[in-house]
Amino acid sequence: MKEKAYCLGIESTADDFGVGVATFTGEILANVTDSYIPEQGGIHPREAARHHAEVAQKVLCRALDEAAISPAEVKVVAFSQGPGLGPCLRTGATVARTLAAYMKIPLVGVNHSVAHIEIGKLATKTKDPVTVYVSGGNTIVAAFDSGRYRVFGETLDIAVGNCIDVFAREAGLRREGGKPLGAILEEAAARGERLIALPYTVKGMDFSLSGLLTAAIAQLRKSECRVEDLCYSLQEHVFSMIAEVTERAIAHVEKHELLLTGGVASNMRLQTMLRAVAEEHGVKFKVVPKEYAMDNGAMIAWAGVLAYMSGIVTLIEESIVKPKWRVEEVDALWVR
Amino acid sequence: MGQVTPLALLKKGAEARIYLACWHGKKAVLKKRVPKIYRHRQLDETIRSYRTIHEALLIHEAKKAGVRAPQIYHVNLKDTTIVMEFIEGQQAKTMLASLKREQRKELCLKIGQAIGRLHAYGIVHGDLTTSNIILNGEEIVLVDFGLGSKSLQLEDRGVDLHLMKRALQSTHYQFAKECFENIISGYTEVMGKNDTEKVVEKIAEIERRGRYVAERKQRV
Numbered sequence: 284m285k286e287k288a289y290c291l292g293i294e295s296t297a298d299d300f301g302v303g304v305a306t307f308t309g310e311i312l313a314n315v316t317d318s319y320i321p322e323q324g325g326i327h328p329r330e331a332a333r334h335h336a337e338v339a340q341k342v343l344c345r346a347l348d349e350a351a352i353s354p355a356e357v358k359v360v361a362f363s364q365g366p367g368l369g370p371c372l373r374t375g376a377t378v379a380r381t382l383a384a385y386m387k388i389p390l391v392g393v394n395h396s397v398a399h400i401e402i403g404k405l406a407t408k409t410k411d412p413v414t415v416y417v418s419g420g421n422t423i424v425a426a427f428d429s430g431r432y433r434v435f436g437e438t439l440d441i442a443v444g445n446c447i448d449v450f451a452r453e454a455g456l457r458r459e460g461g462k463p464l465g466a467i468l469e470e471a472a473a474r475g476e477r478l479i480a481l482p483y484t485v486k487g488m489d490f491s492l493s494g495l496l497t498a499a500i501a502q503l504r505k506s507e508c509r510v511e512d513l514c515y516s517l518q519e520h521v522f523s524m525i526a527e528v529t530e531r532a533i534a535h536v537e538k539h540e541l542l543l544t545g546g547v548a549s550n551m552r553l554q555t556m557l558r559a560v561a562e563e564h565g566v567k568f569k570v571v572p573k574e575y576a577m578d579n580g581a582m583i584a585w586a587g588v589l590a591y592m593s594g595i596v597t598l599i600e601e602s603i604v605k606p607k608w609r610v611e612e613v614d615a616l617w618v619r
Numbered sequence: 620m621g622q623v624t625p626l627a628l629l630k631k632g633a634e635a636r637i638y639l640a641c642w643h644g645k646k647a648v649l650k651k652r653v654p655k656i657y658r659h660r661q662l663d664e665t666i667r668s669y670r671t672i673h674e675a676l677l678i679h680e681a682k683k684a685g686v687r688a689p690q691i692y693h694v695n696l697k698d699t700t701i702v703m704e705f706i707e708g709q710q711a712k713t714m715l716a717s718l719k720r721e722q723r724k725e726l727c728l729k730i731g732q733a734i735g736r737l738h739a740y741g742i743v744h745g746d747l748t749t750s751n752i753i754l755n756g757e758e759i760v761l762v763d764f765g766l767g768s769k770s771l772q773l774e775d776r777g778v779d780l781h782l783m784k785r786a787l788q789s790t791h792y793q794f795a796k797e798c799f800e801n802i803i804s805g806y807t808e809v810m811g812k813n814d815t816e817k818v819v820e821k822i823a824e825i826e827r828r829g830r831y832v833a834e835r836k837q838r839v
Contacts, residue, residue, distance in 0.1 A: 433789045439778075440828055478661050485766065487746045487782035488789075519659045526657050531633040535750070535790075559657035564631075 289352055290359040290591065291382070292584025295375025296367025296395045297420060298326045300335040302346035303581030304357075307588050309405055312350035314574060314581035317342050320458070325448065332370035339378050346580065357388060361587020364392030364597070365608030367420065372604035380599050392597035393586040395578075396421055396610040399571075400432060401589060402582035403544035407569035412540035413532050415525065415557060417547035418578070419444030422492075422525070424532045425610055427618050432610050435535060436488035436528035443521055444547050446492045450517055453500050454510050463577075468514050469550055475515020479508055483520055488531055490524040518552050526556040533564050544571040546578065589617040623693065623702050625649050634670075634765065642692050642702050650674075652699040652765075667699040670765040675701055677742055677764040684740030686733050687760040706762065708755035715749060715791050715798070726754065727798045731805020733759045734780065738818075739809055741771045743779040748786040777821030780806070784822065 287306055294301035294316075301316040319334035321327060347354060362379035365372060383390035399421075400414045413426045413435075422443045424436040441449075444465060451468040458464055481498050484491040499517050502508060533541065541561045547553065548571050561568035575582060593616035625638040629648070640649035652667040654660075671694065681688040690704035711730065715723060730752055737744060744751075745766030753760045768775065783802060787795035807815040 428789075429792070433792070435789050437829070439825070478659050480665075483662070483666060486778055487748065487766065488785065489782070519662060523655075523658045523662060526655075527633065534631070534633040556657035559655075563656075 287356075288358045289350070289356055290361055290391075290584045290588045291346070291357045292393070292398075292580045292582070292587050293360070293362040293375045293379045294395070294398075294578050294580045294583045295335050295371050295378075296363045296365070296578060297371055298331050299578040300338055300342055300375070301578060301580035301583075302342045303579060303584040304346055304350035304352065305581060305584035305588050307358075307592065309585065309588070311581045311585065312352070313346040313348075314579050315342050315346040315349060316577070316579055324452070326368070328368040328370045331368065332374045335371060335374040339374070342580075343378070354386065357382075357386065359389050359391055359587055359591045360386075361391040361393050361583050361590070362602075363395045363398070363583050364602070365395060365605035367395055367604075367606060369604065369606045372606060376602060376604050380602060384599060389591065389596045390599060390602060391587040391590050391595060392602055392605075393583050393590060394608055394610060394613045395583075396423070396425075397432060397613050397615065398582040398586035399544045400425065400542070400610075401586045402575045402579075403542045403569070403571040405585055406572050406575050407542060409540045409542050409567070409569050411538055412542035412569070413529065413536060413538050413566075414542045414544060415529050415548075416545045417443050417525065417543070417553070418545035419448065419547075421545065423610065424488075424525075424529050426532065426536045426538055427615065428536070430618075431613060431615055434609075434611055435532040436490070439486065439489050439491045440493040441496065443492065443525065444545075446496045446521060447517070447547070450496060450499055450503075450514075454503055454514065456510075463546070465547060465550065469518070469552065471511050472514040472518045472552065474511040475509070475513075477508070477512045477515075478519060479512055479516040481516055481520045483524060485524055485527055488528055488535075490528055492521060492524075495520060518550075522550075522553045522556050525553065526560050529557060530560045530564070533560065533566060538566065540567045540569065542569050542571070544576065546576055548576045549573055593617045623647070623649055639705070640702060645692075646705045647692060648689065648703050648705050650701045650703065668696055671696060671699045671701060673767060674763070674765040677767045677769070678703070680740070680742055680769070681737060681761060681764065684742060685736045687755070687758050688764070689760070689762060706753050706755055706760050708753045708760065710750055711752040711754060712749035712790065714754060715794070720797075723794065723798065724801050726759075727801035728805035728808075729759045731802035731807075732809050733761060733805075734783070734802065735806040735809025737761075738776050738779070738806075741769055743768055743770050743775045745779065745782075747779055747783040749790060773817060773821050774825075776818050777825050780818060781822050781825045 292303045298319045304313040317338040319331045422438040425432045451464045624641045630637040635652045638649040678688045693702040751763040
């Protein structure tokens, strides 16, 4: 019997340190994450990186346990090479390089955004979707065309998760019961009743969220309306913009599937809106399962498999992290 | 007044449905902004009526700027519909790939001149894609002004051209660079070297504001 081949994936672009194990045929055997939770405010890159360094060994061992494989069985090590926060990326890269050098196995640098798209495709069995990738650091509408994932619409400034988190903190919302801040805002929004007008800024296929965030915070400080109404209005405006550019992309590229992926994918209001867009245009709508929505090591392992099987290997001397690495700079040799 | 008969659905766009129609015996286009069920009703109505009014106004203004745009026959705010002239010809989107290099240059120069005339007059189109540019004979006709606005601001001009560049990159990446350079040449003919340089600088600044742009590292 042929020996099974395993790829270990290391994710560390922002506040999550994750390790996943994937087989070369697309089975996910392990997916372990440890998140850095700041006491107050947003992610401090240096503090997050320190957290990653502290938990790396523990997370790595747990992932190998979960997959029930020995380190010697790992054939390839993949890591998030970008985009993301420099100090965090460097920590994950250091772990990956060390493993690859010590175990004398190939290293594969993976684009984090590509990994979100690929795990979404794997988990939902979509083949060639228009992908809406929404998270704390990214908000893009992408689709595959001639060798690469092309960005058809995106934020011109801040990402949707960032917009939601900053507003939630300004509004005094706190994480509770292990739920992320976005989920807390979603619950508050569900209690909202009145729509308060905020800037709706669609510019062609792109959109801007920073002005809306400023306006929403200004409303908050005036304290003339209920926080729940503002949360509700923020969601309605932001998600409508995303739905509009998604609809534009679908009308433009003529694909038959719509995939929602990334940390904000679990928002039910966004799902409802995009499902309506998909139905209107007769395309299938799929949402990435929760365990693969947030940043995770499994997606890096799987994207690593795809790249490695197409002959892509990253030499250690060329494995410098790329904090600004855009999705359309990657040759997706494994697609089709 | 409402003597319009929709004959056939020409295109189901993201925002509106475009029908071939008959307007008092004349071949026309009926553009209907349909309600979006995913949007809050109040927000949906605001967006649709705002864009309908703006589109009609800006198409009218564009002609004063010396840019060909469809004749407006009728605007109905209640249904958010516009009846306008049917423009014969082909979209730049479908033509670009089949053109020879020289012809492509010619077309892009003309597009650049048209954008320049709009900007010089104080209009930004707001949705410059190759789908919204029609070649009618030798003439460029611009359609779909729903996201446009009246502005002389450098920022708005920069965003307008940035959108054009992005549309070329996502849809015509094989010759996006060449096309955009020629569009800028055409633009310069109208706007002059000085103003164009300012806009080009602005485009670079807008790009740096985006997510994950390598150039941002070089910022002083």
